[in-house]
Amino acid sequence: MSRAESVTGACGERGIQYLGVDEAAAYLNVGRRWMYRESQRHGVARYYFGGKLRFSIAELDAWAKQQKVS
Numbered sequence: 001m002s003r004a005e006s007v008t009g010a011c012g013e014r015g016i017q018y019l020g021v022d023e024a025a026a027y028l029n030v031g032r033r034w035m036y037r038e039s040q041r042h043g044v045a046r047y048y049f050g051g052k053l054r055f056s057i058a059e060l061d062a063w064a065k066q067q068k069v070s
Contacts, residue, residue, distance in 0.1 A: 016057070028060060028064065035053075043063065043066075044059070
């Protein structure tokens with residue numbers, strides 16, 4: 001099971017489309033500090049909802065695929 005499946009599966013019917021900083025850091029296997037400081041510089045899309053930083057799971061996946069080294 002992928003991390004996205006475990007995240008959406010854990011939330012039942014509604015499914016989560018956005019992750020908080022800690023969840024997104026765990027999803028990408030990077031540190032919380034990286035998510036705050038480096039995500040914007042590295043082109044990771046960021047959103048603010050209710051004054052909290054959020055990341056789209058679909059956009060995290062797309063960004064990660066772009067980082068592939070051949």
